[in-house]
Amino acid sequence: MGRHKMTKGICHLCGKNTNLSFEHVPPKVAFNKNTKYVSVEFEDYIKSRNLLKDIPKGKTKQGGIGYNSFCENCNNFLGANYVNPYMKWVNAGIKLLADTEFAACYFKINEIQPLPILKQIVSMFLAINDNLFLDSFPELSEFVLNKKQNKLPEKFQIYTYLTRAERLRYMHYNVYGNLKTNNIIQCSELAYPPFGYILTFDSHLNRSYLRNITSFKDYNLNDFQSFKMTLAQLPTYTIFPLDYRGKEKLNNNIEEANALMDKIEKYKKMEC
Helix, strand or coil: CCCCCCEEEECCCCCCEEEEEEEECCCCCCCCCCCCEEECCHHHHHHCCCCCCCCCCCEEECCCCEEEEEEHHHHHHHHHHCHHHHHHHHHHHHHHHHHCCCCEEEEEEEEECHHHHHHHHHHHHHHHCCHHHHHHCHHHHHHHHCCCCCCCCCCEEEEEEECCCCCCEEEEEEEEEECCCCEEEEEEEEEECCEEEEEEECCCCCCCCCEECHHHHHCCCCCCEEEEEEEEECCCCCCCCCCCCCHHHHHHHHHHHHHHHHHHHHHHHHHC
16 A cells, blocks of 8 residues: 555445555546645635635645545455546546647547446545445445446436646535525535546536536446547636636636725724
């Protein structure tokens, strides 16, 4: 396991209380072997007045991003069954990002295995969430552990997009609300180049820039399929789910919010 130590806990996949190995998310071979990144506490992140200019300090780590989430047996199971098909999918995305700058592109990817790819993506969501997530949604682990299982309840929907991931996004299960529409979305989101993924719960996202790939479940384990699809490239300048604002728009929104907060603080002092 290299410098990553085993820990004791509940496996997020099989549910056993045992030693947990380090699971790279995404897999180590998916360009996550020597990743260097800064770990920032969420509380420090939200205190920043400008997430683009005033970046909170954190601990610099390297050796790949991951979690002590799975037991060694489950870790090996994923590597043996789903990682290689997932790598072909990732390589296609890397080539698209390397070609040119674009907002969206139409492309064809040949002879991929949709079901193993989807199972690997679901396993990554199990890895980044806590073991209570497994208790709440056992159907997800059943879907991953049974290689031939191609039934996933409709309440789970999985979306993807292309991204350079200006800021990596590892958001566990949360509830996202829109005050204007009163629309509530339950989701978890992961963004690491070349793809971002959203897993929703009893929530459908009607957004043209997100590609729903839940239908990958409809294939059998050893099925190969070619796909023609359009994928949007979205920025992730914040860690917040479903936030794809460009740099200029985000900075303007931040400055407007700060100006409003400063006015509120000024009036509070005047009243005192």
